[in-house]
Amino acid sequence: MKEELAKRYEPKDFEQRIYADWERGQYFTPVADKDRPKFSIVIPPPNVTGRLHIGHALVNTLQDIIVRWKRMSGFNTLWLPGTDHAGIATQMVVERDLHQKGINRHDLGREKFVEKIWEWKESYGNQIIDQLKRLGASADWTRLRFTMDEGLSRAVRKVFVSLYNDGLIYRGVAMVNWCPHCRTAISDVEVEYRERSAKLYYIEYPVEGTDRRLTVATTRPETMLGDTALAVHPDDDRYKDLIGREAIVPIANRRVPIIADPILVDPEFGTGVVKVTPSHDRSDYEAGNRNNLPRLQVIDETGRMTREAGADFEGLDRFDARKKVVARLKDEGFLKEVKDYQHSVGVHGKCDTDIEPMISRQWFVKIEPLAKPAIDAVRDGTIQILPQAWESTYFNWMENIHDWTISRQLWWGHRIPAFYCANEHMTVSEEDITACPQCGSTEVRQETDVLDTWFSSGLWPFSTMGWPENTPDYQTFYPTDTLITGFDILFFWVARMIMFGLRFTGKAPFSQVFLNGLVRDEHGQKMSKTKGNVIDPLDVIEKYGADAVRFTLAVLTSGRDIPLAEARMQGYSAFANKIWNASRFAMMHLDIELKNAGRIDVDDLKVLERWILSRLNETTREVNRSLATYRFDEAANLIYQFFWHDFCDWYIEMTKPVLLGKHGSDRDRNNARRVLLEVLDRSLRLLHPFMPFITEEIWQKLGGVEPSVMVAPYPVFAEELSDADAERLIDTMKGIITRVRNLRAEKGFTPKDRFRLYVNYEVERDARFFSEYSYLLTELARLSEVHVNEQAPAGAFQDAVNGVAIAVELPEKVVTAEELEKTRRELEKSRKELEGVEGRLANEQFVNNAPPNVVAGAQARRAELMARIEKLEKNE
């Protein structure tokens, strides 16, 4: 051995050092090699303003597991990292920063402000990258991208201009979701709906020329100042006669028509009369268009009342205006009733401000022509979404998709490449222009709006590879293979990448999408600062090590939400500790290095060695299978189970006598050492994608050929290592040992009491096995003697394990009623089961219809049960 492992497992002592080694070794950077198949994946770019939270930790752990697995499996692997400029979020952060220095972004002006953001990005923007490194992410940092890099910005312009020229981007006036706090339009998906308790106000509108009053219910009384009609259903007998008359808007004292609109009004709902405010409500806007109603804007882009709202309200915040309107209505006798009301309110997901529907001039993507091919790609299997249940969500959304509002009234982002001249001619161009191509005017100004952040992230899989240039990276690594991301950005990001990828590269940007769940607390609650149940990945990495954190996240990922508890990480750091100590033990007894260990000759090995290799081989096969289907939980559990229980609890204990020279020949001892090394080596490689640090720290000391375990080959199933016979024999031996152990506890004996064991096996070969390994039975079951195929003395306790008859000669002892009861129940259980199995076998339908292996299984089980019952009965 090169060197010994430290006595204690202290992840802090080596994790960062090892990461630095990997970076120095440039193992994350794929080398151009046309002969090897490639595997590529792009990171869901975190916001530059981001600080690693548990969701990042999850999605990047999962990616890293797949990436390390593929890399070790021989693929030319690229994991391309980067960050997103995150328009609003970043602008807000820097604005807040400036605010503390008493500066307003308007004081600086656009250019200076954007400069400030770039400065901010240079100093703080890589924070999250460093944090991803702590987690062990093996992304190729030499290819780090940013959505506002020059190349990516060129891609944005190219796409914009192309869509514009194809008529798929247009500019127009429409009602959009407006955030009065951020003072920008946002798209439909950025609006989140929150259930809220509110009031429903019943307002009376006098009808001109009559003494009738129409009652209208609304949650937003302040908008009544902008009413330009009342509407009823044309077939509603209650109001039929009023259609065509005029009503008076209280407070404003304005006359508005009473119109009939069958689309807007549901006569069954509320009073059957609706106030129409075309400027401040989506459906009213449409009703206004249908009925040629005038628009009256009473709320401005900052959420304050306009002059149109009247002198009493002008300048008031919309919520203050609401109170004042209600008070006035009450005073003037127009407020009939106020009821508690539960409804959902649209808010801006980024800042939680109530959305104000607002008519404005914006840029839109005509989405249907893009959505169609994107639907087909998933439908025909070109792209597979996993877990599959998400496909219907995807279809549902894509089939009902609305045009995408892409312009934002922000300063930070990709400025829309449209130019206006003094004569208001508009030119959309990839290159900046200095003169108007239509009139030659040199007074040219660029559109002030920027693009939705998701517009540029929608190009991520190919813009990061150099598109629109046909770069070597683009040729080699595009399209990517898989995408791993949270389901929460299925619409924001995944759908748009599919649409853009198909349109601009002619290829699906990835063939598989794995959507991971949300990390929640141990009781399934969302993590939030107010609930105080947030787990900070950096904290827990500090406490338990990155390996334990990663393993925990992997083991909890079964495709659904992830209920995370710190206790779990504690548990898996215990696993890391176990690995550490088992390795330490192994290394104390190893005298060879991997690189000159030579091949193992399985035929030269005894059953015990063949058994552990067979178990490991089986585990290897299953781990590879599970990873191929993104079953991180299965894969992680398989390795855990094998390493801890098969390898540590059984194999190491069983090999100790030989290893310590207490049993067997030198040759046996050398074989044991060789196998110990082999199992450790393969286990570490198998485990590496999950726990990269500890596996590296240990594996390096095994003296392998490769400089790092991360570039060593990933274990694959090898036919010659499988040995069903060895598995059966050792299983039986384990069963016998366990039976003796629980007999000891069951009958109230102490570990010091030693028994004589009689094992009767009918097959000669198996009898030889038990004779050969009787020393192990003795050792692990704490026996005094083992007799194989000898008559057990009368009075010995009899049982059968896997069909092998055993008898244990227990020392004289008073047997309690409780102990007898236990034995009786054991027998009863077997009898009952036998009854079931026999019933099944007696059923012709079962024998005829069930697959042969199931029937054979039942028969074998019957034999086993019968043997067991026969023996157990003798104890009565």
Next chain:
RNA sequence: GGCCCUGUAACUCAGCGGUUAGAGUGGCUGCUUUACACGCAGCAAGUCGGGGGUUCGAAUCCCUCCGGGGCCACCA
């Protein structure tokens, strides 16, 4: 209103048509066993939400009821 997920041991979850329903954590009883007390050995614990159906066979498929959760949708 539409769509989707979900109810399995005290807790959190696997298992999703085939024998005896598993894991981690927790609980209980022993153990300083020469790598590890972040350990070892053993034990207890489940009418697989209720009901009905399909099947030789159902935790697993279908129906229904009850209970959780999510997404989408302009109900004033």
